Amino acid sequence: MTLHPLAERALAVLKRLAALRPDLRLVAAALCAMGILHIAATLAAPMMMGRSAFDRLEPMLPVNTVIVLPPVTPATQPLPFLTPDVRYAMCRYDSAQAPVGVSLELPGKGWSLALHTPEGDNVYAATGEDERVTSLRLRILPTAERFMGLTPESLGVADTTEKPQAVRSDRGIIVLRAPDKGRAYRPFIEAGLRRFTCAAEKVR
Structure with a gap:
């Protein structure tokens, strides 16, 4: 069965993505950094207000x-x-x-x-x-x-x-x-x- 050229390209991209294995330590570090940034922004918000x-x-x-x-x-x-x-x-x-x-x-x-x-x-x-x-x-x-x-x-x-x-x-x-x-x-x-x-x- 012959696939359309666009379908073949899409299939090739999906195979490459499936072959990638994300570094779990990098993902965990990114999530922790996002959490710290959110907490810091929340605590700093009152200090950054123009008038309390x-x-x-x-x-x-x-x-x-x-x-x-x-x-x-x-x-x-x-x-x-x-x-x-x-x-x-x-x-x-x-x-x-x-x-x-x-x-x-x-x-x-x-x-x-x-x-x-x-x-x-x-x-x-x-x-x-x-x-x-x-x-x-x-x-x-x-x-x-x-x-x-x-x-x-x-x-x-x-x-x-x-x-x-x-x-x-x-x-x-x-x-x-x-x-x-x-x-x-x-x-x-x-x-x-x-x-x-x-x-x-x-x-x-």
């Missing part, structure tokens, strides 16, 4: 002050990809001069709190529970150990209040998220967001 989320939010957030953001719309969102079914309140904290006291409530499921450093690391997070109000009191301290004022006990004053949870972080942004369930729930959501306090403590 912290850089964008810093001008609009006074230090150690809570700002309740308006409902998210294309014209009002401070960062891209914020979901319109969530309301936000934020505080840019700085514990360099004094500890920062934080107080808030998570009225239920869907509410959450997160502390982010300027580099994007999450140093603390909490979520609300269904049919239960979660009260939170935090005390943000600098990462370096140094004198931050006298405690009430050292001044001879009995402190019967519940101790706040200590969090070590120099500066960053606290984000309180609340689910926007519609117009009927907005007064309740606004009240919950405005109960969020964030202020530097007075050092004695």
Whole structure:
């Protein structure tokens, strides 16, 4: 049986390819190199960004002050990809001069709190529970150990209040998220967001 010249050429090429035996060590090395390159690119991506989320939010957030953001719309969102079914309140904290006291409530499921450093690391997070109000009191301290004022006990004053949870972080942004369930729930959501306090403590 005589084959067409093109078919004969194709058959010859297939025979040559079948005769080639790839070096398994070379293939494994190439796969490892591709994996390392992918991981390095992922880790380096935040450093290569022109402006981080912290850089964008810093001008609009006074230090150690809570700002309740308006409902998210294309014209009002401070960062891209914020979901319109969530309301936000934020505080840019700085514990360099004094500890920062934080107080808030998570009225239920869907509410959450997160502390982010300027580099994007999450140093603390909490979520609300269904049919239960979660009260939170935090005390943000600098990462370096140094004198931050006298405690009430050292001044001879009995402190019967519940101790706040200590969090070590120099500066960053606290984000309180609340689910926007519609117009009927907005007064309740606004009240919950405005109960969020964030202020530097007075050092004695």
